[in-house]
Amino acid sequence: MTRYGPDEYDVLIVGGGGAGLRAAIAVAETDPRLKVGVVSKVYPMRSHTVSAEGGSAGVIKSNDSIDEHIYDTISGGDWLCDQDAVEAFVNEAPKELLRMEHWGCPWSREPDGSVAVRSFGGMKNKRTWYAADKTGFHMLHTLFQTSLKYEPIRRYDEFFATTLLVDDGRCQGVVALEMATGRLHTIAARSVILCTGGFGKAFRFTTNANIKTGDGVALAYRAGVPLKDMEFVQYHPTGLPFTGILITEATRAEGGFLLNKEDYRYLQDYNLGKPAPQPVNRTMELGPRDRLSQAFEQERQKGRTIKGPYGDYVHLDLRHLGEQHINERLPMVRELCLKYEKIDPVTQCIPVRPVVHYTMGGIDVDINGATCVEGLYAAGEASCVSINGANRLGSNSLTELLVFGARAGRAAAEHAKQAKPFSAKLAALARDEEQRIEETFCKSGEGKTSGDSIASIRETLHHQMEAGAGIYRDEKSLQTAKETVLELQERAKALPLQDSSYTFNTELTAAMELRNLLELSSAIIESGLLRTESRGAHQRTDFPQRDDENYLKHSLAHRTEYGATPRIEYAPVTITKWPPKERVYG
Amino acid sequence: MDKTIKIQVRRYLPEKQPDPFWQEYEVPLEPKWGVLDALIYIKDHLDGSLSYRWSCHMGVCGSCGMMVNGEPALTCATFLEEYQPGPIRIEPLANFKVLRDLIIDTDDFMGKLKSVKPWLITDEKRDITDGENRQTPAELKAFKQYTLCINCMLCYSACPVVGLNEDFVGPAAIALAQRYNYDNRDSGNAARHDTLLAHGGAFDCTLIGECSRACPKHVDPTGAIQRYKADGAMEYWKRLIWPKAATAPKNDGIVKQID
Ligand SMILES: Cc1cc2nc3c(=O)[nH]c(=O)nc-3n(C[C@H](O)[C@H](O)[C@H](O)COP(=O)(O)OP(=O)(O)OC[C@H]3O[C@@H](n4cnc5c(N)ncnc54)[C@H](O)[C@@H]3O)c2cc1C
Ligand code: SF4
Ligand code: FES
Numbered sequence: 001m002t003r004y005g006p007d008e009y010d011v012l013i014v015g016g017g018g019a020g021l022r023a024a025i026a027v028a029e030t031d032p033r034l035k036v037g038v039v040s041k042v043y044p045m046r047s048h049t050v051s052a053e054g055g056s057a058g059v060i061k062s063n064d065s066i067d068e069h070i071y072d073t074i075s076g077g078d079w080l081c082d083q084d085a086v087e088a089f090v091n092e093a094p095k096e097l098l099r100m101e102h103w104g105c106p107w108s109r110e111p112d113g114s115v116a117v118r119s120f121g122g123m124k125n126k127r128t129w130y131a132a133d134k135t136g137f138h139m140l141h142t143l144f145q146t147s148l149k150y151e152p153i154r155r156y157d158e159f160f161a162t163t164l165l166v167d168d169g170r171c172q173g174v175v176a177l178e179m180a181t182g183r184l185h186t187i188a189a190r191s192v193i194l195c196t197g198g199f200g201k202a203f204r205f206t207t208n209a210n211i212k213t214g215d216g217v218a219l220a221y222r223a224g225v226p227l228k229d230m231e232f233v234q235y236h237p238t239g240l241p242f243t244g245i246l247i248t249e250a251t252r253a254e255g256g257f258l259l260n261k262e263d264y265r266y267l268q269d270y271n272l273g274k275p276a277p278q279p280v281n282r283t284m285e286l287g288p289r290d291r292l293s294q295a296f297e298q299e300r301q302k303g304r305t306i307k308g309p310y311g312d313y314v315h316l317d318l319r320h321l322g323e324q325h326i327n328e329r330l331p332m333v334r335e336l337c338l339k340y341e342k343i344d345p346v347t348q349c350i351p352v353r354p355v356v357h358y359t360m361g362g363i364d365v366d367i368n369g370a371t372c373v374e375g376l377y378a379a380g381e382a383s384c385v386s387i388n389g390a391n392r393l394g395s396n397s398l399t400e401l402l403v404f405g406a407r408a409g410r411a412a413a414e415h416a417k418q419a420k421p422f423s424a425k426l427a428a429l430a431r432d433e434e435q436r437i438e439e440t441f442c443k444s445g446e447g448k449t450s451g452d453s454i455a456s457i458r459e460t461l462h463h464q465m466e467a468g469a470g471i472y473r474d475e476k477s478l479q480t481a482k483e484t485v486l487e488l489q490e491r492a493k494a495l496p497l498q499d500s501s502y503t504f505n506t507e508l509t510a511a512m513e514l515r516n517l518l519e520l521s522s523a524i525i526e527s528g529l530l531r532t533e534s535r536g537a538h539q540r541t542d543f544p545q546r547d548d549e550n551y552l553k554h555s556l557a558h559r560t561e562y563g564a565t566p567r568i569e570y571a572p573v574t575i576t577k578w579p580p581k582e583r584v585y586g
Numbered sequence: 587m588d589k590t591i592k593i594q595v596r597r598y599l600p601e602k603q604p605d606p607f608w609q610e611y612e613v614p615l616e617p618k619w620g621v622l623d624a625l626i627y628i629k630d631h632l633d634g635s636l637s638y639r640w641s642c643h644m645g646v647c648g649s650c651g652m653m654v655n656g657e658p659a660l661t662c663a664t665f666l667e668e669y670q671p672g673p674i675r676i677e678p679l680a681n682f683k684v685l686r687d688l689i690i691d692t693d694d695f696m697g698k699l700k701s702v703k704p705w706l707i708t709d710e711k712r713d714i715t716d717g718e719n720r721q722t723p724a725e726l727k728a729f730k731q732y733t734l735c736i737n738c739m740l741c742y743s744a745c746p747v748v749g750l751n752e753d754f755v756g757p758a759a760i761a762l763a764q765r766y767n768y769d770n771r772d773s774g775n776a777a778r779h780d781t782l783l784a785h786g787g788a789f790d791c792t793l794i795g796e797c798s799r800a801c802p803k804h805v806d807p808t809g810a811i812q813r814y815k816a817d818g819a820m821e822y823w824k825r826l827i828w829p830k831a832a833t834a835p836k837n838d839g840i841v842k843q844i845d
Contacts, residue, residue, distance in 0.1 A: 042639075043692065045737055046647040060718075101718050104706035104769060106726060106733050113720030137646055138733060145704040145762075157696070180685055209641040242618050245644045336644065339663055340618070455630035498634035501601050503686045507634045 008188045010034040010416035011409070014161045014174060014216055015195030016044030018136070018401035019380025021143040023193050026409025028150040034413055037187060039156040039176050041211060041509070044144045048197055048209040049401065052136020053248035053332060054120060055128035056398035058093035061117060064125040066090050073396060074578050076122040076288050077389020078536035079552065080229065083576040085367050085385045089403050096402035097129050105142040106131050119253040120395045122288035124281050128395040133248050133332040136398060159185065160509050161215065163433045164192065164223045164376065167423045171223065171376035175433045179509065182502025184437070186430040190419035191375050191412035194220055195405065198359035198381035200233075201513075202521045204462030206356040207239055207246040216382045218516035220363045221523070225371045226556035226569070228384035230361035230520070231528035232537045234392055235471050237292035239355025241310040243340050247333055247352055249394045251318055252285035254329050258292070259315040259349065260304040266314075270295040273586025287585045290391040290537045293354040297471045308351060315349035354471060358397065360388040360537065361524070364556060369408025375415060379408040386554065390536020441495055441511050454495060454507070454514050457488050461521060469525055474542040478529045482565070485522050489563040492518055523557040523566050530568050531555060548580050589615040591666055592673035593624050595636065597687050606684070610673070615666055621674065622650050622661040638688035645802065648736035651743070652688050653677040658740035658800050679743040695739055698755045701781045702763035707774025725770045732765035732810055734803045741797035741807055753786035757797035757807030760788050764810040767817070779821050788814045
């Protein structure tokens, strides 16, 4: 007698990145009898958490305090964070990071053997734990390797989730495409946690990997969950031109300077304090990302940036740090510059420009990761709790994966223990999904040439998002982007494929990813169009001030139907102890 | 298109034809393009049916390993310019079963990683309230190099032993075992001997060193294996001469419930 069929789980996690693996371990530790599944479109260690460089924030040193981390996070988020969530986050952060230490994460160390911390943008004190400049890599591999010891965790590697199974108001599993065979699987689960990461791939120039297409966010959206604060897209001020490869903020924490074409530390002209030889927290190069990216854009308009074949850039100067320091603290930065730019930061300045990096918005969840659909949870970059508000502080995200991955895991485990039996309709729902996929994608397009190909729709989308919903926006640019995206959605209604194989049909998955990106882009644009103020990463040149009277609230984008404009509603921001103030840096 | 370069890809479409075949494409020779960028160009503009794995495009996720002109390489960190005037021949990683085009079957590799118990094994359970383990920079350095493996499998493609003996646990897995064995927080050596001393373990390696030459992250699996051979030989003789005295695993590492 078995309690479960082969594809029935107590908790099913979609996503094997930092959030997904942390959630899986949390479920296994809550109750080892629970059966946990992890569905991931790539092998877990390929997830994009792997590329995080700089570090993970949590108060550990005696000269730091919980209240200061909370305040930095809230002011960094331009008061759009929910303060109860931030309090929980900051309080649980050190414990989660210690747990990673106990699981073997190779954190960089002080000479006395204690964990080392570094400065990070927008943080008043040193509190960012790091493993050289490969922090995300080490965290992900530690979580993956640790997850292997828990027998109840079963993985579905290279399975692509295509829809959620929702019946009777409850989420009861997913349909997933086994990429190696082309088979669709119905995987039933009492609780489902979406940990599918962000959607920076809506933009052309991004630090995000190919897989960051917001699939899980789109799945939740289609299942009726609103998307929160979608208009807030973070540009990181320092990406390599052309590749968009990130040069971590840790370079500036270690003392790097940003210079315009006159070799001038231009940030001093943008209310970020005055230059000092040593880095000063919350000042100049250690200001928050939104402000630094905006300063770049203004320099560009003044003609003070450097022209290059892949757009304008400025210089990040690390030369004064010296070879030994660079090798010890920033080995990956040196490696990346040598490989992809053919320059050596020990002797040359690094060309950098702002690049789309992180999506603050996402699936609307509460402090335990629960959505409004029973049994459906989300964590990590796919979700919006919100601790990041209008602008995430660097190094808060990796910690967020741990704190809220664990919280969602525990909540989903509790829910699974009490869940009602599966409804009889799941098989029928899965058949509907099969039909939808056949009709949308698989009506053979073999022999068909580009014209409406996936690539051409994607390229237009990238161009429009950058032009219409980039660092600075206004009504006109957003309106143009909106119209284009509506047109693109029309073109993408059916996307016939050249490839008709079942085995690893990566054209099929690319087509599904593109449709997801189109849906999310329309939510970004509509939320941005209706927020007629400037806050954090959402800067409207036609409404340059923050407007707390009307917009100290979360936007919630509700899906209407494919190819139609979403409906935007609003929800209050939770303020506990820190009433809105002006953001002051420098 | 100014300058171009020819790319020859070894394709395999099991549903369409039983045998692999070569297909040639011509792509722009852009100064900053990696071999992976050429494949992306082909898929987007020339042939939507070409399949390969990739993700990070920055040499850290380990997805994009292939044979480039006969050598295992990360295609996102290998540049077209280095191969002028071409053509560039791209094949799936050697020593693996091919599923389709440039995509290989990695399940066996993943199983081998798990077989060395790559997690921290401790004699005593530590609680969060106990605080951090101390580890000096020198103690970290003792195993740090082995933590840098991105699981790209280039070393398996380069290794002649892997090619001949499918049971061989392989370079990356042994380096991973050593990553934990040399971590001062870990006491799981004994538990890992079972895999490393057995048939298919570290002693199957003939120390040719191809793995270390192929490794894009300077993990030096050969060095890890060499060190293990010294450690393991001792354990081997102990087990042979006086089985009970050999270090028995104290902990199987399966943590049932924590906290
Ligand atoms: C270059 C870079 C550097 C960064 N550096 C830092 C830093 O120093 N500090 C910091 O705090 N943050 C940093 N960040 C941000 C942080 O790394 C990410 O926000 C975080 O790693 C996201 O983790 P995640 O678990 O939510 O998602 P991911 O790690 O992106 O994982 C998503 C998972 O979902 C799976 N998935 C997606 N879609 C599907 C589908 N349809 N079906 C099945 N599975 C699916 C994927 O396979 C993957 O396993 C950085 C981000 C980037 C891009
Ligand atoms: S040891 Fe080197 S070559 Fe082998 S899998 Fe690891 S990173 Fe790749
Ligand atoms: S694409 Fe990630 S290593 Fe090449």
